[in-house]
Amino acid sequence: GQNIDQPTEMTATEGAIVQINCTYQTSGFNGLFWYQQHAGEAPTFLSYNVLDGLEEKGRFSSFLSRSKGYSYLLLKELQMKDSASYLCAVSNQAGTALIFGKGTTLSVSS
Amino acid sequence: DAGITQSPRHKVTETGTPVTLRCHQTENHRYMYWYRQDPGHGLRLIHYSYGVKDTDKGEVSDGYSVSRSKTEDFLLTLESATSSQTSVYFCAISESGGVGNQPQHFGDGTRLSIL
Numbered sequence: 001g002q003n004i005d006q007p008t009e010m011t012a013t014e015g016a017i018v019q020i021n022c023t024y025q026t027s028g029f030n031g032l033f034w035y036q037q038h039a040g041e042a043p044t045f046l047s048y049n050v051l052d053g054l055e056e057k058g059r060f061s062s063f064l065s066r067s068k069g070y071s072y073l074l075l076k077e078l079q080m081k082d083s084a085s086y087l088c089a090v091s092n093q094a095g096t097a098l099i100f101g102k103g104t105t106l107s108v109s110s
Numbered sequence: 111d112a113g114i115t116q117s118p119r120h121k122v123t124e125t126g127t128p129v130t131l132r133c134h135q136t137e138n139h140r141y142m143y144w145y146r147q148d149p150g151h152g153l154r155l156i157h158y159s160y161g162v163k164d165t166d167k168g169e170v171s172d173g174y175s176v177s178r179s180k181t182e183d184f185l186l187t188l189e190s191a192t193s194s195q196t197s198v199y200f201c202a203i204s205e206s207g208g209v210g211n212q213p214q215h216f217g218d219g220t221r222l223s224i225l
Contacts, residue, residue, distance in 0.1 A: 033213055042200060043153070045213035087153065096160055096207040097143060097168065098214055102152035 002026045004101035006088050011107045012078055020073045020104045022088035030091035033098060034062050034073045037085045046073070046086075075106075083108045113137050114217040116201050122223045129188040131220050133201030135181075141204040142184040143214065144168075144176065146197040153200065159184055160207065191224045198222070 003025040012018040024032065031050035035043040049055055049064035049071060061074040073086055085103040092099050113136030123129055133142060144156040145168075155168030157176040165176050173195060175187045188195055199220045206212035 031211070042216040042218050045215065048211045048213060050211070091207070092155075094207075096141065096166070097155055097158050099155065099169075100145075100153040102150070 002090060002092060002099045004088055004090060004099065006086075006101045006104045008102070009105045009107070011109065014078055014080060014108060014110050016078050017074065017076050018078060018106065020075070020086050020106065022071045022073070022101060024069050024071070024088070024090050024101075026069075026090050026099075027093045028091070028095065029066060030095050032062075032064055032071050033089045034071075035087040035089065035100075037087060037103070039084070043087055078108050080108050080110065082106065114201060114203055114215060116199075116217040116220050118220060119218065120221045122225065123191055124225055125192055126190050129191050129222065129224075131186045131199055131201075131222070133184045133186070133217060135184075135203045137203060137215075138181060139203040139205050140181075141207045141214075142178065143202040143204070144174070144184070144186045145200045145202065146170065146195075147200060147219075148197050156186065156199075193224050196222060196224045 005023045034046040036046050037043040047062040054063045059076045064071045085105045087103045088101040089098040115134045117132045143158040145153045147153050154170045156174050159165045159178040177185045201217040202214040204214040
């Protein structure tokens with residue numbers, strides 16, 4: 001089966017860098033997704049990793065280590081609007097759906 | 111933005127009544143999903159569809175049924191609603207399921223309260 005672990009909550013200040021970790025156990029790996037979800041809104045896609053290494057997209061980067069079952073999302077130059085939940089997700093065994101972690105709620109203060 | 115419409119957006123109903131939520135897409139994507147989201151549990155998969163009349167169960171499918179008679183519509187039915195089904199329900203669509211760099215895109219959600 002699948003199991004995904006993320007910290008429940010994190011806090012940071014404007015302008016700082018924060019790293020949100022995700023560890024996973026899955027019987028068949030087809031890639032790892034990160035989503036952002038603001039309170040009261042739908043999740044929106046941030047990044048996808050299928051190979052080991054770092055993928056950079058502006059202020060956001062995502063890292064994957066398949067051998068360790070580990071990923072992180074790195075947010076640089078934090079802004080107040082980055083206050084949101086960040087969801088880590090991996091494919092189910094059949095490769096037909098995503099299984100989500102419980103999410104990490106990030107609070108950015110000034 | 112992906113063309114996904116959920117209806118209704120809000121609903122309040124009583125225990126024991128049937129409830130149907132609708133998800134409509136204009137993207138012609140093969141895969142459609144229903145999730146529920148609750149505090150402390152995150153997003154949990156209820157059912158999904160990989161084509162017209164082709165559906166499968168997710169991790170929390172008890173008490174729910176689905177139907178997909180057309181590519182663009184995916185219905186979620188609570189045959190006899192219970193208070194434990196009070197939640198926010200999200201529909202999502204995808205071109206390729208969980209494989210490959212084809213993310214799921216989500217609708218705006220339906221807030222369902224069962225009294």
